[in-house]
Amino acid sequence: MEHEERFEKAVQVTGVGLFVNLGLTLFKLFAGILGNSTAMVADAVHSLSDFLTDIVVIFGFKVAKKPVDESHNYGHGKIETLSASLVGLMLLVVAGQILLYGLRRTLLFAQGGNLEQPALIALYAALLSVISKEFMYHYTILQARKINSMALTANAWHHRSDALSSLCTLAGIGAAIFLGGKWVVLDPLMAVFLSFIILNVALKIFRSSINELIEASLDEETEGQIREIIRNTEGVKAVSNLKTRRIGNNIAVDVRIKVDNALDIGEANRISIHVEHNLKKAFGPYTYVLVKAEPYEREPAGNPEDGKFPEHPMRSEKHDTCLRKQPIKKAKTTGYKDSRR
Template sequence: MSCGIRNEIVENDFSEAGNNSRLSRAVRVTKLAVFVNVSLTIFKFAAGVLGGSAAMVADAVHSLSDLLTDFAVILGFQAAEKPEDSTHNYGHGKIETLAAVFVGLMLFAVGFEIFLSGLQKVLSVAGGAELSAPGWIAFAAAVISIFSKEGMYRYTIKCARDLGSNALAANAWHQRSDAFSSVGTALGTGGAILLGGSWAVLDPLAAVVLSFFIFKVAGEIFYKNINELLEASLDPETCCKIEGLIRSTDGVVDCHKLKTRKIGNVVAADVHIEVDCKLNIVEAHDISTRVEKRLRKACGNNGYFSIHVEPFPDSVHGMFHQGTDQ
């Protein structure tokens, strides 16, 4: 039995990866994103200016913001992978969650900037101003951005799922939001170029529409990770699976007071188990150890599990809730 932790952004399977390999892989994929974002930012700014495209300039700003989040993720991972110390008994995993919150806030800021810039141009057109149609270079830049950022999203989200990282998953969605932005830019610039005249307003209008997609992604990322910082419990389905695993352990009569949370990419759980009151302390401890081993196998060896043993007064020796250790 495994306890799959449901996550709107990424499905964490808590498969084991050494701290060093986890850090090196996360840094490797993020450094690749840095290279792609630097290249795209320069190219899109140039294409936006030369092609006279407001949507492409906004798109370039979005790519520039990706750079900031890339660096935040790298620093967050390096800090989160530090071992436990005397002042941080549960490690530094929350720093990774904090980095994901920062990514969400950056997405909000980017979405607002794109929305405001596009809206100003749309309103100016409504007031009688004329916009010149953008050049084909802006359209070409948008198409290149779509394929490169969608590719980065797929690569990054795969690594996020393998490593069970919310920060990487948030950064992956930041990459995809840039791809979404470029889709709108391509539609807007392409329509403005082909139709011309008053249809040039399609370029900034596309930027306004896509800002709402960015707000949606930012809200999902921010809500989930701020919830973790506030010590939110794991989802009900996962808690039920954990309770089922505990109750099916040989020697456990029942369990209660289960409390769960996440610390970075690891699970923490506190639970009270009830065992036959006729058992001696060694036998009761052995049952507790079996429960802990099964939890670690299902949820990851790096998890934090506190198991409190209580006597079950109504139990009869030998009539335990039998289960098979897995």
């Protein structure tokens, strides 16, 4: 998928969620107030955070799609990561608000206070929210995987957290309506329960995006895949000093490769180009790759005191390691003669 097309698709998907969240926020807030449901009011606040998050994500995609310029040599991909971190931060705030709100209502009931029984409109609103938000989760996560977007994935889980919270709200409101009496307390208790669900999702999103912003290395599985690709490139004898990081939905790889010390600079450079090509083929054309070729030499290993240094395996074909070897023209002699003779 082309660079521009990817961001257009991300904005389109997020835009659909924005309008869904706006409609749900208004309806759930109305149903929560009219239906005397603490859990539904809390759920409406969650949907409001989804709506605000969609605005942040769309803004992030608009900025992130800008091309490389003089002051941003690696593009603007980090803006997408920053958007994901803001999504996580908003979820943390919302989880805290819902937790406090639910605890206050629960304590009020425990101290002998009266909680009004929710009305059926709150139950209908919760059911509508579960169906619509679960649909939005599947729609968004499918598109996020297609375009490999961390911000869109975070937003998809935001939809899923809202669906789960609405499911809890549905159970609490249903029990409060049909069982009545002391079971009315299930309404605020469900608000407390769903706050922990939201908190768990928020921490995962926030931790992942912050790690990317501070340029943490890629996971071990991905780095292992990168090493395997480099080792399987013809002409590469060893891999060292692998450094990786993520830039938005792209990755950056900085690595040193060992090549036959009998090769000239041109041949070593061609092997480096093949390494870069293979990595971009595996991880996408916008992968940032920096390869430094060094001569492969025997290095001592083990304990120097025992006098045993195991040798590295050497290939017999010293001059046939290049995929596209071309003859190198020798420099012409200048014909300079010593004037002293």
